[in-house]
Amino acid sequence: MAVVHNSKILEFLELVGRLKHYKRTGWVLCDIDECESIAGHMYRMGMMTFLLTDETNTTNLDRFKCLQIALVHDLAECIVGDLTPHCGVSPEEKHRREDEAMKQIAELTGIAGDRMYHLYKEYENQSSPEANFAKDLDRYDMILQAFEYEKRENKPNKLQEFFTATEGKFKHPFIQGLVQELYSQREEFEKKSQLNGKA
Template sequence: MEMTQEKNLKLHDDVASCERLKMLKFFSMIHRLKNIKRAGWVRTNVSNPESVPDHMYRMAIMSMFIPSSSGVNKEHVMKLALIHDMAECIVGDITPYDKVPKEEKHQREREAMQKLSDLAGPEVGPELYSLWEEYEQQSSPESKWVKDLDRYEMIHQAFDYEKQENKPASLQEFFDCTKGTFQHDEIKKWVQELETQREAHIKQS
């Protein structure tokens, strides 16, 4: 009886140790994101372009400013913001300029998230994958807010770079590609205010 209990305890410890090793590997995998520069800024020759987690972090902070009257779970929005580009630690930041078919891009990212979710373990992994899939499918009100935040953060960053590099209106293409795509009135107000500030900056330059 005592021998059986000892074997069971050792087996439990071995399983726990294996899960911890996988968890640490997961932490190292997502570390790669810190070294992945956002492809749009690299392509447009921005100096010192932001990394993928820079983008996701500011999105997460922005989610705190969603009005309570929206009725969405802001904590859930924050989680989605922090997860939505996680697959890029394996597949990289794939943009339309890479000419990768949408279905293939989704397949690569799905396989990456499956790998990451496995490493994250049975408690956290399924949630990570579920959050990513929810965003990809745009299947909840929270995921739709994150889509707006994703686009808004990009144009806000574009304006930041225009000011930082003293190149007014140089990143107009990012504003053009998001025009008319915002779904929520609150975010539309942010966009309007940002564009007002940008127009004033252009005139002053």
């Protein structure tokens, strides 16, 4: 069995640490001040996996695996950055760069890296129920964050493009319920803003 040197682990941890400071591109392009980091996005996705209880986990997902996928799904961005459709990079090229980055990251940590790479591929290929759920979390965290920015700036519908991009794409019943709640709160926020505007 290959021995992983501590110097390699330190290199890995420094790469991961970059995600604490890299801003999410989508918000930067929308001129959102003090927007979230990539790590912040992954953290809230991870926290959402704790909400899978006997009551909400109707499809018997492996909660720990969902958490692991949430924590590695954007890991490649510590090397390639957060590439969006607005960055002028084709989806194929984006996947190629991210795959290359994940292989680099995996090589630093041996068996642990193999596990991370496998989970990343599972997410990319959407090849398990847990990967599907993580995709729901990814999209849900994005629209929840968009709504939080709309409220913070008091600009209803400013970030509608994020809602339009995800509409009808949520699969898990628990997340679908959370989406409905978010939509209804957003509608309420819009109505109140209109009333205040007329006052």
